[in-house]
Amino acid sequence: MSTAPRTAPRTERGTRTRAKLIAAAEQVFATLGYHEASIVKITEAAGVGSGTFYLYFDSKQQIFDDLVEDLNRRVRNAMSTAASQETDRLAAERSGFRAFFGFTATHPALYRIIRQAEFVSPGALRLHYSRIVDGYIQGLQASQAAGQVRDMDPEVAAWALMGIGELIGMRWVLWEQAGADGTHPDVPEHVFEEMMDFINRALAPNGQLPAEGTQR
Numbered sequence: 010m011s012t013a014p015r016t017a018p019r020t021e022r023g024t025r026t027r028a029k030l031i032a033a034a035e036q037v038f039a040t041l042g043y044h045e046a047s048i049v050k051i052t053e054a055a056g057v058g059s060g061t062f063y064l065y066f067d068s069k070q071q072i073f074d075d076l077v078e079d080l081n082r083r084v085r086n087a088m089s090t091a092a093s094q095e096t097d098r099l100a101a102e103r104s105g106f107r108a109f110f111g112f113t114a115t116h117p118a119l120y121r122i123i124r125q126a127e128f129v130s131p132g133a134l135r136l137h138y139s140r141i142v143d144g145y146i147q148g149l150q151a152s153q154a155a156g157q158v159r160d161m162d163p164e165v166a167a168w169a170l171m172g173i174g175e176l177i178g179m180r181w182v183l184w185e186q187a188g189a190d191g192t193h194p195d196v197p198e199h200v201f202e203e204m205m206d207f208i209n210r211a212l213a214p215n216g217q218l219p220a221e222g223t224q225r
Contacts, residue, residue: 018065027065029055034076039118043073043129070130077126077133080119081140087112089144098152099209106174106205110196113178117193120183142167158212170208177204 018024033054037046048069052059066072091108092101113119126134145167152158181196188194196204 023064026055026057026061029057030062030065030072031076031079034072035080035116035118035122038073038076038125039121043069043125048072073122073126074130074133077122077130077137080116080122081137083116084109084112084119085141085144092148098148098155098157099212101148102170102208102212103205106201106208109174110178110182110201113182114193114195117183117187117191120179138171141171145170156214159214161212166212169211173204173208 018027030051033051034046037051037054041050046069048062049059051069051072052062066075087108088105092105095101095104123134123137126137142164146163149158149161149163149166153160153163177196177200181200182193185194
């Protein structure tokens with residue numbers, strides 16, 4: 010799997026053009042699927058000439074892989090930025106999950122493109138999930154050391170927590186009707202609270218629920 014553009018943009022204009030191509034690829038791959046998508050359709054959606062594409066990418070496969078990496082970077086940034094505002098792990102979980110669902114509501118292509126990666130770019134799929142889990146493991150290990158969550162295998166817990174978020178988001182975000190602007194509704198509040206109650210019980214030290222003040 011390639012994770013670097015053919016030529017890194019050297020100017021602000023080049024950076025903008027590459028970003029337009031990535032955004033167009035997100036739209037085209039999500040709408041048509043990898044096999045029906047084409048470089049021509051991507052450049053048309055981006056409003057640039059076909060030749061411009063090859064200044065930044067070697068192939069349809071490369072822009073797909075770079076798109077997966079771009080989506081991964083953005084969703085991890087949204088989650089980590091939200092979670093970093095909290096000092097308690099359970100509160101950080103709440104903020105991180107809210108950010109994840111907010112991102113997927115406005116970028117439903119995340120689900121569709123990652124599902125496609127299973128078949129057209131398994132390396133990109135594995136990289137996507139591994140990068141999320143790696144950060145999760147580090148956070149859980151630090152929280153265990155601080156006594157904020159119970160003793161557990163942080164790798165197993167990280168994969169389990171990611172699975173919860175992914176499937177809750179699929180059911181209550183992706184599968185719900187999108188609005189006129191293409192965005193999907195956020196997870197309903199009662200669903201979010203049930204999910205967080207489950208997670209709090211799973212992570213709380215010695216099986217004790219957090220204080221009422223952390224239930225925000």
